[in-house]
Amino acid sequence: MDGTLMDGSGAPGLAALEARLRQDLEWLELPAKPWVPETTAPDGRPVADVAIIGAGMAGLAAAAALRLDGVERLRVMDRAAQGQEGPWVTYARMETLRSPKGLAGPALGLPSLTFRAFFEAQHGPAAWEALGKIPRGLWMDYLNWYRRVMGVPVENGADVALVRPREDGLIALEMRGAPEVLCRRLVLASGRDGLGGEFVPEMARGLDRRFWAHSREEIDFAALCGKRVGVVGAGASAMDNAATALEAGCSGLHMFVRRRALPRVNKFTGIGSQGVVHGFAGLPDEWKWRFQHYANSAQTPPPRDSTLRVSRHPHAHLHLGSPVTAVREEGGAVVVTTPRGAFTVDFLIWATGFKVALEERPELALIAPHVRLWRDRFAPEPGQESEELSSSPDLAPDFSFQERVPGACPALARIHAFNYPATLSHGKLTGDIPAISAGARRLAQGIARSLFVEDRETHFARLQAYDTPELLGDEWPERELTA
Ligand SMILES: Cc1cc2nc3c(=O)[nH]c(=O)nc-3n(C[C@H](O)[C@H](O)[C@H](O)COP(=O)(O)OP(=O)(O)OC[C@H]3O[C@@H](n4cnc5c(N)ncnc54)[C@H](O)[C@@H]3O)c2cc1C
Numbered sequence: 072m073d074g075t076l077m078d079g080s081g082a083p084g085l086a087a088l089e090a091r092l093r094q095d096l097e098w099l100e101l102p103a104k105p106w107v108p109e110t111t112a113p114d115g116r117p118v119a120d121v122a123i124i125g126a127g128m129a130g131l132a133a134a135a136a137l138r139l140d141g142v143e144r145l146r147v148m149d150r151a152a153q154g155q156e157g158p159w160v161t162y163a164r165m166e167t168l169r170s171p172k173g174l175a176g177p178a179l180g181l182p183s184l185t186f187r188a189f190f191e192a193q194h195g196p197a198a199w200e201a202l203g204k205i206p207r208g209l210w211m212d213y214l215n216w217y218r219r220v221m222g223v224p225v226e227n228g229a230d231v232a233l234v235r236p237r238e239d240g241l242i243a244l245e246m247r248g249a250p251e252v253l254c255r256r257l258v259l260a261s262g263r264d265g266l267g268g269e270f271v272p273e274m275a276r277g278l279d280r281r282f283w284a285h286s287r288e289e290i291d292f293a294a295l296c297g298k299r300v301g302v303v304g305a306g307a308s309a310m311d312n313a314a315t316a317l318e319a320g321c322s323g324l325h326m327f328v329r330r331r332a333l334p335r336v337n338k339f340t341g342i343g344s345q346g347v348v349h350g351f352a353g354l355p356d357e358w359k360w361r362f363q364h365y366a367n368s369a370q371t372p373p374p375r376d377s378t379l380r381v382s383r384h385p386h387a388h389l390h391l392g393s394p395v396t397a398v399r400e401e402g403g404a405v406v407v408t409t410p411r412g413a414f415t416v417d418f419l420i421w422a423t424g425f426k427v428a429l430e431e432r433p434e435l436a437l438i439a440p441h442v443r444l445w446r447d448r449f450a451p452e453p454g455q456e457s458e459e460l461s462s463s464p465d466l467a468p469d470f471s472f473q474e475r476v477p478g479a480c481p482a483l484a485r486i487h488a489f490n491y492p493a494t495l496s497h498g499k500l501t502g503d504i505p506a507i508s509a510g511a512r513r514l515a516q517g518i519a520r521s522l523f524v525e526d527r528e529t530h531f532a533r534l535q536a537y538d539t540p541e542l543l544g545d546e547w548p549e550r551e552l553t554a
Pocket of ligand 1: 124125126127128129130148149150151155156157158159162163164167168169170229230231232260261262263265308434489490491501502503504505
């Protein structure tokens with residue numbers, strides 16, 4: 072539904088909301104006037120002030136924050152087709168978001184840019200009250216709308232194959248099947264797996280690929296009808312994949328969980344506050360590690376709705392205290408070994424999360440060896456070791472990478488990691504909905520600062536050249552002037 076007429080639901084329509092958003096922006100004098108000097112390459116090619124890889128929620132919020140700060144020459148590139156960015160309508164398999172519906176998310180402080188405004192404009196306040204959680208397809212609709220009303224110039228089908236720092240300080244992006252893009256700053260908003268990939272235990276690699284998938288992948292669930300399915304893991308994705316297999320008609324579903332009990336408490340959400348949002352980055356290293364190690368060890372529970380979506384099926388079996396110790400093919404099926412017995416399934420889904428492994432991302436091949444990781448300079452206390460944490464990039468206050476060996480790759484100071492692996496350095500500002508606006512603002516302000524500093528000669532010359540008088544010289548009668 073759209074339009075400006077009320078239809079009895081109290082919904083003014085999206086056109087009215089968009090008019091209000093324009094008014095809000097005008098009252099705030101936003102976007103700020105453009106101020107970054109235009110750059111061209113020595114060969115005359117145009118140079119983007121900032122290029123962003125990824126037009127999911129993080130990329131959109133980052134682009135919108137930069138535009139509001141008057142940084143206007145942006146290239147925002149996503150390899151996905153329009154409307155298919157991120158997990159929401161691709162590999163996400165939950166019915167609704169986990170997050171509460173009222174979060175302001177990527178709205179950047181603008182009430183008329185919130186999901187609630189978007190929803191109420193179309194369906195009215197009563198429907199808002201009646202809404203439980205946000206259906207994931209609707210969240211994608213919201214992101215599509217956000218992109219349009221904030222004028223984020225997304226290029227779809229734009230696949231960045233290689234990030235190549237140049238001698239002259241620019242960064243070249245080699246594109247698959249398209250001309251190279253040049254930029255001064257690069258933001259990696261490339262998602263949960265953007266600095267690595269899916270984590271799958273080595274034992275899976277020995278199994279024929281027709282027997283297994285990672286939860287991140289496209290899975291033909293219809294083909295699992297009547298089959299025995301195993302799911303490894305106990306997080307949200309494990310439950311969502313298990314539920315989808317059950318709803319597709321699998322004959323039996325086995326969930327293999329290492330722990331003796333499902334985690335029940337969502338620790339970090341519990342202490343969520345503006346203190347955590349703004350304060351985490353200021354913690355001493357050992358405290359960052361301590362917070363994050365504790366929260367990771369406690370694990371995030373699967374949402375209750377997702378768990379009930381699985382448990383209501385009588386042929387769903389939860390095997391607790393059952394880490395998978397081996398898998399092997401036998402008689403056209405997979406035998407899954409656990410300390411509590413062996414189980415035969417026809418297909419196995421590893422819902423085992425993601426890893427940070429820059430060297431595994433082809434587009435990062437040239438920079439990966441130079442990026443300083445936490446393990447390069449921080450040794451955790453005994454008992455607090457963590458591969459996930461130690462492989463996190465050690466980021467500067469503006470999310471830029473830092474060099475492992477000073478001077479080896481200065482371009483890293485112009486490449487910003489705005490995705491989940493930034494968490495240990497910055498807190499949860501780079502992926503999840505709750506603090507994405509705070510993250511986008513921190514990023515935009517950091518980039519604005521560094522561009523201004525870099526262009527100081529131009530700005531100083533502008534200062535010298537500026538000669539529009541405020542006083543016209545006729546304010547005092549001449550006889551009262553003394554030199
Ligand atoms: C299944 C699932 C459910 C989630 N549910 C919630 C929730 O309820 N609440 C919450 O707060 N968080 C949730 N999250 C976490 C988080 O909000 C999402 O992961 C969100 O999508 C993060 O946004 P993003 O922009 O960082 O990454 P993405 O949305 O993944 O976007 C990254 C984009 O980068 C593009 N890309 C990557 N590499 C390249 C390249 N080389 N060239 C061009 N394009 C590239 C990809 O195509 C992709 O579109 C969920 C995550 C998942 C996986």
